Amino acid sequence: MAGEPMNICVLGGTGFVGSALVNRLARDGHWIRVPTRNPVRGEHLRVLPTVELVTANVHDPGTLGRLVTGMDAVINLVGILNEHGRCTFRLVHAALAQKLLAALKAARVRRLLQMSALGADVGGPSRYLRSKGEAEAHIRAAAAHLDFTFFRPSVIFGPGDSLTNRFADVLRLSGGVLPLARARARFAPVYVNDVAEAFARALSDRKTHGQSYELCGPQVMTLEQLVRTTAQAAGRRCLILGLPDPIGRLQAALLGVLPGKPLTLDNFRSLTLDSVCTDPGCERLGLTPRTMAQILPSYLAPPPAPPGGFTSFGVT
Numbered sequence: 001m002a003g004e005p006m007n008i009c010v011l012g013g014t015g016f017v018g019s020a021l022v023n024r025l026a027r028d029g030h031w032i033r034v035p036t037r038n039p040v041r042g043e044h045l046r047v048l049p050t051v052e053l054v055t056a057n058v059h060d061p062g063t064l065g066r067l068v069t070g071m072d073a074v075i076n077l078v079g080i081l082n083e084h085g086r087c088t089f090r091l092v093h094a095a096l097a098q099k100l101l102a103a104l105k106a107a108r109v110r111r112l113l114q115m116s117a118l119g120a121d122v123g124g125p126s127r128y129l130r131s132k133g134e135a136e137a138h139i140r141a142a143a144a145h146l147d148f149t150f151f152r153p154s155v156i157f158g159p160g161d162s163l164t165n166r167f168a169d170v171l172r173l174s175g176g177v178l179p180l181a182r183a184r185a186r187f188a189p190v191y192v193n194d195v196a197e198a199f200a201r202a203l204s205d206r207k208t209h210g211q212s213y214e215l216c217g218p219q220v221m222t223l224e225q226l227v228r229t230t231a232q233a234a235g236r237r238c239l240i241l242g243l244p245d246p247i248g249r250l251q252a253a254l255l256g257v258l259p260g261k262p263l264t265l266d267n268f269r270s271l272t273l274d275s276v277c278t279d280p281g282c283e284r285l286g287l288t289p290r291t292m293a294q295i296l297p298s299y300l301a302p303p304p305a306p307p308g309g310f311t312s313f314g315v316t
């Protein structure tokens with residue numbers, strides 16, 4: 001185990017990345033507090049003996065103050081890809097970061113690991129990226145009383161992701177045909193357990209204080225190649241129709257009003273920026289990130305055919 005066991009509050013610990021990270025930190029013997037709006041979301045974490053699941057509204061400053069009091073470190077993973085009603089990017093990313101900074105200062109907690117995103121920038125092309133950039137700016141401005149570390153991943157894949165699983169589902173439902181916006185946008189997909197490992201390594205490493213780590217997998221690929229890699233692992237047919245930008249924008253506008261918002265105009269604007277690393281953050285943390293080809297079959301591969309030449313209706 002790396003270092004002494006710590007008391008850690010993981011905001012956003014019930015989600016896709018959070019679940020991998022909380023499991024990883026629990027393996028190191030840390031005691032972990034995970035607030036959630038809905039405890040059902042964190043039910044799978046209850047089996048971990050050092051995890052405390054707390055129903056809480058992290059946007060309430062008093063509640064946030066109580067959650068972080070007595071912690072050695074706080075990890076903020078709270079994030080949304082789409083706005084819903086009053087849950088705007090500003091509120092969930094930038095305003096929450098400000099409230100968290102005030103709570104950390106009052107509770108004299110210095111260590112903060114902040115999940116950001118590649119391309120986060122106050123001048124970025126989408127509200128998502130701008131709000132992530134604003135959160136970073138607030139945190140940098142508080143550096144005098146804070147030992148912060150930023151993590152800026154490309155898209156993240158792994159069991160339970162909403163990337164490869166969603167594409168595999170769409171290809172199944174559409175018979176393999178997929179009209180795709182921004183098909184040439186480039187990514188370096190990174191495995192969720194490698195992201196969790198990056199956080200775990202940085203936690204008690206003083207060299208990471210004040211640093212930013214871009215997290216990418218070893219392969220740069222276009223969105224089209226990402227979908228094809230997913231289709232291959234899932235055993236799906238795949239015919240991709242790359243959409244010119246004006247049609248892609250229209251597709252995003254239409255899909256953005258459907259339940260579940262499969263693609264929004266803000267997502268489209270994020271896709272106008274390549275999501276690839278300029279700095280090998282994983283390697284700086286001593287990590288060798290894994291490829292999609294190594295991992296996808298473990299959760300997307302179709303079940304093997306039954307033995308004995310069985311076909312439909314039992315006719316061989």
Ligand SMILES: NC(=O)c1ccc[n+]([C@@H]2O[C@H](COP(=O)([O-])OP(=O)(O)OC[C@H]3O[C@@H](n4cnc5c(N)ncnc54)[C@H](OP(=O)(O)O)[C@@H]3O)[C@@H](O)[C@H]2O)c1
Pocket residue numbers: 011012013014015016017018035036037038041042058077078079080087092115116117118153154155156157163
């Ligand atoms: N997945 C990716 O490909 C990717 C890539 C780059 C960066 N990121 C960033 O990584 C972080 C985690 O992403 P993820 O994929 O794990 O997301 P996720 O599965 O959707 O989980 C989001 C987490 O944030 C919490 N949350 C969401 N909306 C909230 C709100 N309005 N108020 C309070 N808490 C809220 C949820 O807690 P509840 O239990 O309360 O629901 C949940 O634990 C996010 O900051 C995201 O921007 C993800």
